[in-house]
Amino acid sequence: MIRLTAIHKAYDPQASGPVLRDANLAIASGEFVAILGKSGSGKTTLLNIIGGLDRDYAGTAVVDGLELKRMKDRDLSRFRNRTISFVFQTFNLLPHLSCAENVAYPAYFGDVVPRSEIGARAREAMERVGIAHKSQAYPNTLSGGERQRVAIARAIFQRPKILLADEPTGNLDSASGQHVMNLFLELNRKDGVTVMLVTHDEHLAALAHRIVRIADGRIVGEEKTA
Amino acid sequence: MKLGKLSAVIFQNVRRNRKNFIFSTVGITIGVSVFSFFVALTVGIREEVLNRIYPVDLIEVEPASVSIAGARSNVERIGFNPEGVAVLQGIEGVARVYPKLRSHFQATYRMGGQLFGSQGVTFEAYFDGLDDGLLRAELEKSAGRKSGKSMKDRLKARYGRQHRCYDAEDCTPGEECFEGLCRPIEYGSLFRDHGEFIPCKGEEMCADGYGCVTGRCLKTCGTDGPCGPGEECMAAGCRVDGECGSGKCEGGRCSRTVCLPVCSAGCPPGTECIPETCKADEDCRDGACLDGRCALAGTCSHVTCVQNHEEAELMANPDLRRGELPGLCEDGTPMTPGAACPPARCPASTYCSVQSYFRPGYLWKDRRGEGRCEEPIPVVLNPIVLELFNMVLKSTLEKTQLGTMDTLLGYGGSVTFGHSFYKDTVKDRTPVEKRLVVVGYSNKALEAGVTMPMSFVERANARYKGKGATRQFDSIILQLAGAEYLPDVLSRLEQFNIQLSRRSAEAEKFRTVLLVAIAIFFIMASIILAIAAINITHTFLMVIYERKREIGILRAIGATKMDIRLLFLGESLLIGAAGGAAGNGIAFGLSKAADFLANRYIGEFPFQPDTFFHFRPEWVAASIAFALFFSLLGAFFPANRAAAMDPARTLTLA
Ligand SMILES: Nc1ncnc2c1ncn2[C@@H]1O[C@H](COP(=O)(O)OP(=O)(O)O)[C@@H](O)[C@H]1O
């Protein structure tokens, strides 16, 4: 499903060294992989490359059979719209839209969901993450855990194949974090969504099928969990 | 991204940030309102004022002054004669050509009645002549357009039933008797040369193509061409050579043949058929009684009449102008001495046109004398005259204004040929007074006078200034097929040895000035809109900086670069549309206010329009297109910048 080969990435070659060096990684369809590493080790950069947000790197990234670097902006955007979804540490909800509108927003930038079904699909996604009762609320009236659930609802709204979660529990208390983690596990198990989850939390990482450790831009180790 | 979804997102963005939206719209609104207001004003002045004073589709040309013609080498010489008219008629875009002949002698008008009061007003007369056939066609067309109903319908609407009549006397004023039925007078059709009686003493007093035969100017025929309808080419009877003008009197007949109206065609009002047999010359009216037969038997001749009333009486009772027919009772029987009977008078549509006054020195007070029954000379007025009348009447005479031109139809006045307030150049000519009747209006008519049938002016010119006075036309009016032909026709005219009349030249100058004005407002508005565009750029850059993260989110959930660009361009289009609409709204409001103030504080003046503004759809559309263009222009750079933003970077920035 995801295959990274010899990824090299440097934001500013002069000032600092490369952020990713010779990263190789293969993730199968339906896998749940945790990326573990210190802050600044290059985890977010890795996710951005896989998610097609960052195209400025050396090496090849093939996701769902697509070589991302070779794709036109239009096709890459389509890929982001329907194949993958991001869940961010800072939620990245749009404050001027209600939760339901936030959830349904991806529909405006693609043709996966016809306009007439947008409402029903949004409600379905929100029920799935247990936040349907807040659909008319605005994001800034919700708690962190609730916001992240709205963000997850948005992420699954288009029924993507891959979820890229970048420290989704980083801003949450442990109970909410656990709840969110359970959602990811359930999505992976029931729907077969491939999940890449970035975290520093060893306990959460232990719930994944596989842990990929990254340090200073290098993938330093991989281990299967029980 | 589909258009529906795109616009949904754009509206969301506008709603979210109304303040920015309004702020960006203000500049566009100002620019558009300035543009629309002033363009509407210039167009309004052109349409409401200029085009009424100087109709767009009319050009008047005159022979070029020598200096102009001499300065250019490749000029095509055309004469102000029928050949020249034909050349001008051949120019593409020229629908019709109207040659004009001015009066070349002095005359004064005397106007009274409903307009100028019972005392009457006298002023110097200017008039010119236009081909009656050409102008009549126009007059009849405009009359038909005005009512849009057929004559029968109009009659029905007016009377319910039709009124039988024998002559105009049986009908109410404003009506004529036509084929036994009263009908409203079709004034336009009256614009024709009635062949008014113009006495002459010699060939010199008659126009080209006319001869002084039997004491009046008659059209010569045979070699000089055919006669008009209702006329026949014949040799008039005579006794001496003098009666035949330049011709000879041979065997009681003039050697020169002339056109004479024949009785078989029906004699026009005011004329009667000259009988076959006679005892004395008096029985034959015009032409002598030769061997018991009238020389002009079978032709129509103006009925002799006498006017016994003085001017004051005529002013008070216009019907007295019909004079009396000497020796005849109203019922047609001869007067017998001792037995009184009401005298016969000239027919209803005519008046007694006095040819020789009893006391020539007292023209305006006493114009009793002998004359002929004649129809009044039909005249056409320029609408400008009505405007000027209205001004003069309102301010100096304190009379009520005339509503429309139609109120002048049928209005009568007098013109005295050979009488002037200035130095009298008409020597040895007895002044003659003729009645006029207004039969229509046309923008081709003289602006400071009246327009008569050209053939009449031609004859009158000859009568008072001699034969040579009418060799060529004074000017030629070109009626264009449409205003759009104006530039082409003007450039074509440069090839000829002609120049625009003062009026047409003025009109051209004014049009150029207005064009320049529009250009200036265009530039002004462009500057304001450009500033507005810069303001939009500024605001958008700010907004994009604020929404950096949001743009990253949109990209992460699948927005393409083009989507991002279109979101901002779309928003700017909304700004342009709102600014364009608001700007036009404000311009419209201001125009109403300006009209109100103008009506209130500027005194009345001729050609004062109801409004000075014309909001032409094409200009309103242009102003909105401008607004859209400049808004897009302003948003172009920020939109591109937003599209080019690195989504990964904007998302990672805190
Ligand atoms: N947009 C950027 N420009 C320059 N340097 C960056 C940018 N984003 C991240 N970096 C640098 O790249 C390194 C890796 O960052 P990141 O991938 O965000 O690490 P992590 O997500 O593991 O904390 C860090 O040293 C960070 O300072």
Ligand SMILES: [Mg+2]
């Ligand atoms: Mg990170």
